[in-house]
Amino acid sequence: MRKINEIFYSLQGEGAHAGTPAVFVRFSGCNLKCAFCDTSHESGTEMSDEEIVEEVCKYPCRMVILTGGEPGLWINDALVDLLHKVGKYVSVETNGTQILPEAVDWVTCSPKEGTILRVKHVDEVKVVYLGQDVSPYLLIEAKEHFLQPCSCQNTEEVIEYIKKHPQWRLSLQIHKLINIP
Numbered sequence: 348m349r350k351i352n353e354i355f356y357s358l359q360g361e362g363a364h365a366g367t368p369a370v371f372v373r374f375s376g377c378n379l380k381c382a383f384c385d386t387s388h389e390s391g392t393e394m395s396d397e398e399i400v401e402e403v404c405k406y407p408c409r410m411v412i413l414t415g416g417e418p419g420l421w422i423n424d425a426l427v428d429l430l431h432k433v434g435k436y437v438s439v440e441t442n443g444t445q446i447l448p449e450a451v452d453w454v455t456c457s458p459k460e461g462t463i464l465r466v467k468h469v470d471e472v473k474v475v476y477l478g479q480d481v482s483p484y485l486l487i488e489a490k491e492h493f494l495q496p497c498s499c500q501n502t503e504e505v506i507e508y509i510k511k512h513p514q515w516r517l518s519l520q521i522h523k524l525i526n527i528p
């Protein structure tokens with residue numbers, strides 16, 4: 348059984364897949380307590396993998412985004428395999444502190460200050476920009492490196508930083524701009 352905070356159908360609002368329809372599976376609980384965290388993820392109900400897959404399959408899209416909380420604390424090969432068996436593409440939103448199942452199709456790593464990264468493979472890096480030194484995160488091997496404004500509040504600052512450091516791309520939380528989950 349896994350503690351699930353919510354399962355919902357929306358569009359990926361962030362990063363390289365922004366605009367792609369996806370079912371979000373939000374796991375309860377996290378090993379970090381970021382002051383800026385925009386998600387109340389602690390409450391939840393216990394669900395079996397079969398129940399999770401049944402809920403996910405109510406929606407027609409291929410992409411499933413495992414998030415949280417910190418999904419890296421809870422997910423394993425069995426769940427990813429089950430999602431693959433029903434034809435899903437498995438994406439994970441992680442803070443990078445945990446080792447993930449290798450079969451995951453897409454890893455979005457959002458590293459947080461003062462943490463040690465244990466994730467082995469990253470497809471995109473997506474850093475919430477609060478004026479910190481983000482240059483070390485460019486050393487993480489990935490297809491894309493995104494900076495994301497914090498709660499859509501400092502977009503101008505992020506744009507100015509990216510114009511000076513063009514290795515970065517802008518990730519807007521488009522779901523917040525268009526008022527969808």
Ligand SMILES: C[S@@+](CC[C@H](N)C(=O)[O-])C[C@H]1O[C@@H](n2cnc3c(N)ncnc32)[C@H](O)[C@@H]1O
Pocket residue numbers: 377383384385386414415416417418440441442443456457473474475495496497498499520
């Ligand atoms: C809620 S977290 C869950 C996944 C994982 N714990 C992590 O931090 O990557 C999902 C994404 O939202 C980002 N995020 C959290 N709070 C935010 C905020 N206030 N503004 C912008 N992005 C935020 C995280 O950095 C992460 O990329």
Ligand SMILES: Nc1nc2[nH]cc(C(=O)O)c2c(=O)[nH]1
Pocket residue numbers: 357358359360361371386414415440522527528
């Ligand atoms: N639309 C939408 N896109 C998202 N991308 C990552 C999210 C997350 O909370 O992990 C998220 C979210 O909460 N909503």
Ligand code: SF4
Pocket residue numbers: 377378379380381384385386415416417442459
């Ligand atoms: S690691 Fe992710 S879920 Fe955990 S507190 Fe930070 S932003 Fe929120």
Ligand SMILES: [Mg+2]
Pocket residue numbers: 385386
């Ligand atoms: Mg979110």
